[in-house]
Amino acid sequence: MTIPIQPGISLTVIPTEKFKTIRLFIRFSTPHTRKKATSRTLLTSLLETNSLNYPTQTALSAKLAELYGASFGLNVSKRGNLHQVNVSMTVVNGKYIEQEDVFSQAVQFLKEILFYPNICDNQFEQTTFELEKKNLIAYLESVQEDKQTLASLKIQELYFNKNEDQKTPSFGEVSDLEKLTASDLNETYRQMLEEDCIDIFVVGDLSPEVVQKEIAQLPFAQGLRQTTDIFYRQPLENQIREEKLTQEVLQAKLNLAYATNIYYDDRKRYPLMIFNGLFGGFPHSKLFLNVREKASLAYYASSSVDTFRGLMTVQTGIDGKNRSATMALIEAQLASLQRGEISDEELAKTKAMLKNQYLLSLDNPQSLIETKYLENWLPETKQTQKQFLNHIMSVTKEEVQEVAQQVSLEAVFFLDGE
Amino acid sequence: MNKKRYEQINETLYEEVLANGLKVYILPKKDFHKTYGLFSTNYGSIDNVFGYQGESLKTVPDGIAHFLEHKLFEKEDGDIFQKFGEQGASANAFTSFTRTSYLFSATDQVKENLLTLLDFVQEPYFTPETVEKEKGIIGQEIQMYQDDPVWRQFFGILNNLYPKHPLHIDIAGTVESIDQITADDLYTCYETFYHPSNMTLFIVGDVNPEEVLEWIQVNQAGKKFSETKEIIREFPVETAAEIIPFSAIQMPVNRPKAVLGIRGFQEQLPSNAKDQLVFRTGINLLLEMLLGNTSHNYLQLYQSGVIDDTFGFEFSFDRGFHFADFSTDTNEPDRFTESIQKILLNFRDDSEVNEKNFTLLKKKMLGKYFQSLNSLEYIANQFTQDLFGDYTLFDLPQLIQEMTLADCLIAGEQFIQNKAFSRFYLEPLKKEV
Numbered sequence: 001m002t003i004p005i006q007p008g009i010s011l012t013v014i015p016t017e018k019f020k021t022i023r024l025f026i027r028f029s030t031p032h033t034r035k036k037a038t039s040r041t042l043l044t045s046l047l048e049t050n051s052l053n054y055p056t057q058t059a060l061s062a063k064l065a066e067l068y069g070a071s072f073g074l075n076v077s078k079r080g081n082l083h084q085v086n087v088s089m090t091v092v093n094g095k096y097i098e099q100e101d102v103f104s105q106a107v108q109f110l111k112e113i114l115f116y117p118n119i120c121d122n123q124f125e126q127t128t129f130e131l132e133k134k135n136l137i138a139y140l141e142s143v144q145e146d147k148q149t150l151a152s153l154k155i156q157e158l159y160f161n162k163n164e165d166q167k168t169p170s171f172g173e174v175s176d177l178e179k180l181t182a183s184d185l186n187e188t189y190r191q192m193l194e195e196d197c198i199d200i201f202v203v204g205d206l207s208p209e210v211v212q213k214e215i216a217q218l219p220f221a222q223g224l225r226q227t228t229d230i231f232y233r234q235p236l237e238n239q240i241r242e243e244k245l246t247q248e249v250l251q252a253k254l255n256l257a258y259a260t261n262i263y264y265d266d267r268k269r270y271p272l273m274i275f276n277g278l279f280g281g282f283p284h285s286k287l288f289l290n291v292r293e294k295a296s297l298a299y300y301a302s303s304s305v306d307t308f309r310g311l312m313t314v315q316t317g318i319d320g321k322n323r324s325a326t327m328a329l330i331e332a333q334l335a336s337l338q339r340g341e342i343s344d345e346e347l348a349k350t351k352a353m354l355k356n357q358y359l360l361s362l363d364n365p366q367s368l369i370e371t372k373y374l375e376n377w378l379p380e381t382k383q384t385q386k387q388f389l390n391h392i393m394s395v396t397k398e399e400v401q402e403v404a405q406q407v408s409l410e411a412v413f414f415l416d417g418e
Numbered sequence: 419m420n421k422k423r424y425e426q427i428n429e430t431l432y433e434e435v436l437a438n439g440l441k442v443y444i445l446p447k448k449d450f451h452k453t454y455g456l457f458s459t460n461y462g463s464i465d466n467v468f469g470y471q472g473e474s475l476k477t478v479p480d481g482i483a484h485f486l487e488h489k490l491f492e493k494e495d496g497d498i499f500q501k502f503g504e505q506g507a508s509a510n511a512f513t514s515f516t517r518t519s520y521l522f523s524a525t526d527q528v529k530e531n532l533l534t535l536l537d538f539v540q541e542p543y544f545t546p547e548t549v550e551k552e553k554g555i556i557g558q559e560i561q562m563y564q565d566d567p568v569w570r571q572f573f574g575i576l577n578n579l580y581p582k583h584p585l586h587i588d589i590a591g592t593v594e595s596i597d598q599i600t601a602d603d604l605y606t607c608y609e610t611f612y613h614p615s616n617m618t619l620f621i622v623g624d625v626n627p628e629e630v631l632e633w634i635q636v637n638q639a640g641k642k643f644s645e646t647k648e649i650i651r652e653f654p655v656e657t658a659a660e661i662i663p664f665s666a667i668q669m670p671v672n673r674p675k676a677v678l679g680i681r682g683f684q685e686q687l688p689s690n691a692k693d694q695l696v697f698r699t700g701i702n703l704l705l706e707m708l709l710g711n712t713s714h715n716y717l718q719l720y721q722s723g724v725i726d727d728t729f730g731f732e733f734s735f736d737r738g739f740h741f742a743d744f745s746t747d748t749n750e751p752d753r754f755t756e757s758i759q760k761i762l763l764n765f766r767d768d769s770e771v772n773e774k775n776f777t778l779l780k781k782k783m784l785g786k787y788f789q790s791l792n793s794l795e796y797i798a799n800q801f802t803q804d805l806f807g808d809y810t811l812f813d814l815p816q817l818i819q820e821m822t823l824a825d826c827l828i829a830g831e832q833f834i835q836n837k838a839f840s841r842f843y844l845e846p847l848k849k850e851v
Contacts, residue, residue: 018449020427020788057720061711065778068785092788096427127721135726141672142747145567248670248847250561283499283509293497296554299562317562345504352506352526359451359525360508365792 001208002376008225009198011215012372013208014365020096022103022204023365024089024110027373028196031228032083033165037076038172039180039188040085044074045132046124046185047087052116055125067105068092072113078170080230080308085192087114090365093205103206107214115219117189123182124189133177140174148315151253151415155313158241158411159257166232166309197225199373203365230377231263232309241411249417251299252320254327257313257411262403264307264374265381270391271399276305277350278400279337280314284349286333287314295329297322312407320416327412340401347397354392358385419444419631424812427791431812432627438643439615442634443801444627447794451525453623454794455535458802460618461611462516463589464738467652468610475652478607479598480584481591484513485556486604490520490539492548498538507531513589516737518611519802521795528625529633536619536637542608544601553596560590567671571844575679575743578662578840582654585739614638615646620798653738658683658837666843675844676751678758682740686832691807698735699783699814699821700829704771705731705742706779707826708761713770715761724754737805742833755841765830776823784818 002012030036054060064070071090078084089110094100118125144150153169160167198220202211236259262268273281280287280303291301301316318326361367362385375382383391420433432444463483469475491498491511502509507524520539524531563569577586590596621630661681688694709715709731719725729746748754765771790796800811809817 016449019792021792056717058712058714058717062778065712065782069782069789070785071789090789092785096788097785131721131723134723138673138726138747139728145671147565249565251558251565282503284497284503288499289497292555296551299555299558317558319558319561349500349503353503353508356506356508356523356525360523363450363452363794 002372003208003212005200005215006220006222008196008227009200009220010376011200011202011212012369012376013206013211014201014203014368014372015206015208016203017205018363019204019365020093021090021365022093022106022202022206023369024091024106025201025203025366025369026087026110026114027199027201028085028087028192029082029199030192030196030226031081032078034168034173035176036188037078037083037168037170038176039184040083040192041076041171042133042136042177042180043185043188043192044076044085045136046128047113047117047189048072048074049128049132050118050125051112052118053112055118063109067102067109068097068099070106070109072109076170080232081228082230083170085196095205103210104214107217111218114193119186119189122186124185126182129182129185133180137174137177140171140177143171147247147249147251147253147415148317151255151413152313152315154243154245154415155255155257155411155413158243158413159311160234161241163234166234194221194223195226197227199376201369201372203368230308231265236408237410240409242414243412244414244416246416246418249415251317252323252417253413253415254316254318254323255313255413256330256409257311258407259310259410260305260312260403260407261310262307262406263310265378266307267391268399268403269307271395271403272305272307273354273392274347274350274395275337275400275403276303276312277354278342278346279303279333279404282350282353284346284353286336287330290333291316291326291329295325297326297329301326301330323414323416334404334407337404338401340397342397342400347400351393351395355389358388358392419627426815427788427812429812432631434631436614436635436638438638439613439646440638441618441804442631443618443620444625444630445620445622445797446625446627447623450624450794452523452794453525453528453531453621453625454521454523454798455532456519456521456620456795456798456802457535457539458517458519458618458620459611460516460616460737460804461518461607462514463587463591464515464584464653465611465651466584469650470610470647471650475650476606478603479591480587480595481556481560481589482596482599482603482607483518484590485552485596485599486607487511487513487518487520488552488556489544489548489604490542493538493541493543498534501534501538502531505530505534509535515585515589515739517802519799521798528623528630532621532630532633533637536634539612540641542605542612544604546601549599549601549604553599556590556596557593560588560593560596563588563590567669567675567844570667570669571675571677571745571842572743574665574667574842574844575677575745575840576741578665578842579679579681579741580656580739581660581662582656583739584653609644610649613646614643616649618802618804620801622794622798658835661838661840663839664841666845668845668847671844671846673747673749674751674846675745675747676754677743677745677842678755679741679743679840679842680762680834681838681840682742682833683838684738684740687740688832692809695806695809695817696821696825697829697832698733698740699817700826701733701742701833703776703779703783703821704765704826704830705733706782707770707775708765708768709744709758710779712775712778715768715770719754719757724748724750724757735805736803740833751841751843759839762834763836765834766827771823771826773823776826780818780821784815787814787818
């Protein structure tokens with residue numbers, strides 16, 4: 001059940017006896033920009049490191065240990081046009097440890113973190129600021145050491161090349177980070193608390209009344225909170241963007257980006273899910289079977305869709321000399337789906353896999369939260385479990401074929417060895 | 419079927435050893451949509467020299483356990499993923515140093531999926547052609563890991579600590595070693611290690627245990643297995659003197675990565691299972707006191723910029739080996755490894771090792787334990803490790819509560835020795851002038 005706290009702030013309680021824990025999750029959402037992404041990422045490091053009343057990491061960690069090893073962290077993410085700062089905390093349900101007030105203490109802890117940060121005279125404490133900034137710069141510079149991540153960031157940069165904000169990852173840019181000051185971050189903090197939309201979630205064996213009473217103690221400011229269209233759209237371009245990067249790697253990566261123009265609130269989302277499952281979403285998909293298993297060209301070859309940006313990506317790890325063979329095979333798989341070459345068995349299998357995936361997600365506290373978050377933002381898409389499964393099950397071959405015909409290749413990124 | 423009730427964690431576990439030797443665990447979990455099945459053999463990448471009591475031993479190519487894992491998915495009539503797909507389940511497998519495990523997650527057709535799991539693992543199909551074809555895929559997998567600095571860092575320190583022991587070899591082997599693998603080799607390994615008496619089956623989900631056990635019993639009764647023979651595994655004997663104290667490699671990374679390792683020796687271990695579990699728990703608590711994020715040592719290293727959030731440590735305890743590794747990205751690898759080594763060697767006199775911290779960290783450990791029980795996969799994986807005899811994952815809360823500070827100090831005496839340390843650095847490529 002979802003309870004409005006004030007305009008732009010809501011509390012959703014998901015009572016369940018399944019878990020031995022209680023999960024608290026607070027998400028701050030704002031229109032994504034390059035500048036905000038960078039400063040908000042640094043803000044999460046600062047808020048996670050210490051606070052006014054827990055001035056060192058060890059004091060903060062000791063409090064978490066005291067709360068029976070509560071898990072706590074902040075991170076950033078992106079969905080369509082939104083930039084999100086996520087605060088999460090998981091505590092053991094008090095009944096297992098004979099400490100009934102553990103949830104109440106967890107809320108008090110989050111209150112310290114969010115409302116009493118280590119700020120003095122309108123700026124973050126200087127030593128912490130300098131150290132966390134330095135650490136974050138080092139971290140961002142090392143992100144590309146993971147070559148799958150590098151390839152995935154590069155293909156997005158290429159696909160969104162005309163939009164400075166959208167091509168920036170959720171964690172921002174090192175060059176922007178270097179310029180930030182301790183007082184800039186105070187402003188970032190203030191803005192987030194006062195202007196972001198806030199979705200609060202609690203999952204576990206607790207009554208909504210108890211949860212509401214505790215959450216009411218968080219002193220959120222009254223104000224106008226900025227909302228936006230969650231979906232990002234961009235026009236098609238008539239030329240495919242290509243980029244090749246050479247680094248000292250053994251395995252090459254070939255990543256592709258396609259425009260789908262299909263969004264979360266569109267009925268075509270369901271045929272798109274089936275299409276993706278058949279194309280490269282599952283181990284029985286055409287990419288897995290033909291690129292990896294039959295041609296033995298790759299260790300991984302898969303596809304995924306983003307229905308908040310109308311995007312589909314394909315990712316492969318291959319031997320660099322097989323680039324054109326791999327490319328031809330990927331195109332052949334898509335062409336086959338465009339011709340509607342889908343057996344009844346393949347269709348049934350993909351539906352069964354999607355159903356399984358959906359039901360599995362109901363066992364995961366964070367998946368339950370993500371579904372509710374989208375219901376808060378897109379109330380018109382709200383549906384029962386049965387309705388969702390009916391949508392999946394009723395997709396026809398022709399609808400899948402139509403989706404396959406609608407996707408268009410926009411960008412190709414290739415990482416090769418020297 | 420043996421039924422065991424664990425009040426403190428509110429779980430009931432069912433256990434049975436079948437006539438063919440297969441050990442079966444069933445854990446009912448009300449309200450979960452998911453049923454998770456894990457079928458695991460006590461056979462991993464390090465088991466490369468083996469045989470039966472009284473017979474001569476065989477040596478097989480590195481990476482064969484993992485290769486076998488891949489090949490079991492392929493049958494004469496196609497890929498087993500297809501069958502799981504038809505039954506709406508997702509399936510996977512993984513190979514570690516000491517185990518190979520096959521699994522499915524399903525929300526429907528649990529019986530069909532469980533029987534598919536048993537049948538595909540118990541009906542091998544290897545031909546020279548399918549074996550050859552797999553070499554390309556696994557070659558790609560090996561290369562992918564070779565490009566991963568974290569993986570290279572881990573195997574870098576293992577190579578120093580275990581220069582002869584197969585633990586230092588990549589689980590998937592090397593491109594050269596897998597090239598030697600034949601279908602006959604796969605059958606040899608299969609027949610030795612996939613005997614039911616060397617395997618464990620764990621089922622967890624919203625199931626009826628009696629019914630599930632009957633499915634398994636009927637399935638197993640319809641198959642023939644050779645008689646149970648005792649498996650012998652042989653490993654090179656190594657001494658502390660053979661540890662390589664330092665090595666480094668260069669890779670395209672931005673900052674140096676440093677690891678400090680300590681090798682444990684099996685002869686230092688207590689002999690009975692419970693004492694070994696106390697030892698493992700004791701080391702974990704001791705390391706938390708000395709270097710965990712509540713310690714002054716950690717704060718000091720963090721604030722002086724020697725470590726950052728990439729710092730981490732782990733104590734690994736498995737069949738036949740145990741070691742600890744401490745790693746970080748840092749611009750001062752020497753200062754990092756020297757500081758950590760000094761802190762560890764000084765554990766007896768460190769002011770952090772006191773009753774107050776011990777009590778706090780026991781509390782933390784207990785809480786983390788309860789959080790981990792949300793994951794059905796974690797529960798199943800832990801159970802099939804089967805390292806401590808009758809002591810299982812579900813006995814841990816009581817054991818944690820009974821731990822004393824003295825247990826930690828005794829474990830430290832057994833494990834932390836100056837001669838057992840090694841350092842490994844992964845450095846950025848030198849810029850060409």
